[in-house]
Amino acid sequence: MYDGWRERAIGWRNRAIASPRFRRWAQRLPIARSVSRRHAGRLFDLVAGFVYTQTLAAFVAAQLHELLADAPVDAEALAEHAKLPVGAIERLLHAAAALELAQPLSNGRWTLGPAGAALAGDAGVQAMVEHHALLYADLADPLALLRRGGGGGALAGFWHYARADDPTRGEGGGYSALMAASQPMVAEQLLDAYRFDRHRAVLDVGGGTGAFTRQLVARHPRLGVGVFDLPDVAARIALPDVATHGGDFTRDALPEGYDCITLVRIVHDHDDAVVARLLAAAHRALPPRGRLVIAEPMANTSGARAMGDAYFGWYLWAMGSGRPRSREMLEGMLCDAGFAATQRHATALPLIASVISTRRE
Numbered sequence: 001m002y003d004g005w006r007e008r009a010i011g012w013r014n015r016a017i018a019s020p021r022f023r024r025w026a027q028r029l030p031i032a033r034s035v036s037r038r039h040a041g042r043l044f045d046l047v048a049g050f051v052y053t054q055t056l057a058a059f060v061a062a063q064l065h066e067l068l069a070d071a072p073v074d075a076e077a078l079a080e081h082a083k084l085p086v087g088a089i090e091r092l093l094h095a096a097a098a099l100e101l102a103q104p105l106s107n108g109r110w111t112l113g114p115a116g117a118a119l120a121g122d123a124g125v126q127a128m129v130e131h132h133a134l135l136y137a138d139l140a141d142p143l144a145l146l147r148r149g150g151g152g153g154a155l156a157g158f159w160h161y162a163r164a165d166d167p168t169r170g171e172g173g174g175y176s177a178l179m180a181a182s183q184p185m186v187a188e189q190l191l192d193a194y195r196f197d198r199h200r201a202v203l204d205v206g207g208g209t210g211a212f213t214r215q216l217v218a219r220h221p222r223l224g225v226g227v228f229d230l231p232d233v234a235a236r237i238a239l240p241d242v243a244t245h246g247g248d249f250t251r252d253a254l255p256e257g258y259d260c261i262t263l264v265r266i267v268h269d270h271d272d273a274v275v276a277r278l279l280a281a282a283h284r285a286l287p288p289r290g291r292l293v294i295a296e297p298m299a300n301t302s303g304a305r306a307m308g309d310a311y312f313g314w315y316l317w318a319m320g321s322g323r324p325r326s327r328e329m330l331e332g333m334l335c336d337a338g339f340a341a342t343q344r345h346a347t348a349l350p351l352i353a354s355v356i357s358t359r360r361e
């Protein structure tokens, strides 16, 4: 009954929004006007969003976030640096100012805007912006990408491990550097949300070249730590106090001797069969009362739905494996793998990562 009522209400709302007469009427009433402006603004953001993203891409490619970080600079100097005509750099600066990346000052000088200042202080976001050239190429024909069933484009070539039959699997120099650059923002969310001091030893599965374990040890120097990753990746870990384990979690057992296993930005990368195998392997490797912690952006997360379902939905499709999963889906998979009740740990920015943990009985 509730569903029927809800569907009728949604149908009425959609017909009202689509009606030019209703829109004209709404624009004349002060409260309705602000709602209709918000709706129109959201729609135009969707229509023009790719231009905003490419403004950001050009801003970073021209290194304006670095050039403007120290002191105000005039357009001529920026043009010379970026090897662009002055008219072109001015066009870019004005677009960037509208998006709060840049801000004009007196006498033709420019500085960073609030979004530009946040960008300048975050090497992870800069690396993601550069890396997005691959996803942008794949998305040029979105229906073709959907029809070919995911993968097969520029992004799939970057993430070697997504294709189990790829002979270069694990030669992750490119992706490990990107992951290490973006790891601090994820680690911060996880380290603030989950109490690692209750553990003796933590194994970070899919831990890359050890970016998370480095921050974990900095926060909890008494913890024993290890990383499990594909052999070529694990071989590049150069951290004296970190035990390294090379292996493939689609085939190999996970090492024992750790009372906590972390999966940071791992589960969403893989299809259900691989995840089921990985969770079962974690269950076997943990001692009784050992804990498994999952940290990644999750689907259907309040305040971060666009990031989970839209951004990661497309990203993982283009990569050719995995999908964003909601907490409820993960809880079901953990239960199937034999784990006990799951706990949710609130993070400050679910946009970057949500955290859940579970325990082996």
Ligand SMILES: C[S@@+](CC[C@H](N)C(=O)[O-])C[C@H]1O[C@@H](n2cnc3c(N)ncnc32)[C@H](O)[C@@H]1O
Pocket (backbone or CB within 6 Å): 161, 170, 172, 176, 179, 180, 182, 183, 186, 205, 206, 207, 208, 209, 211, 212, 228, 229, 230, 233, 247, 248, 249, 250, 263, 264, 265, 266, 269
């Ligand atoms: C998205 S990255 C995440 C890295 C790190 N946890 C982080 O958040 O920065 C995925 C990691 O899982 C590793 N990986 C992928 N497939 C794997 C497999 N079958 N066995 C072991 N490690 C794997 C990759 O080499 C990579 O380091």
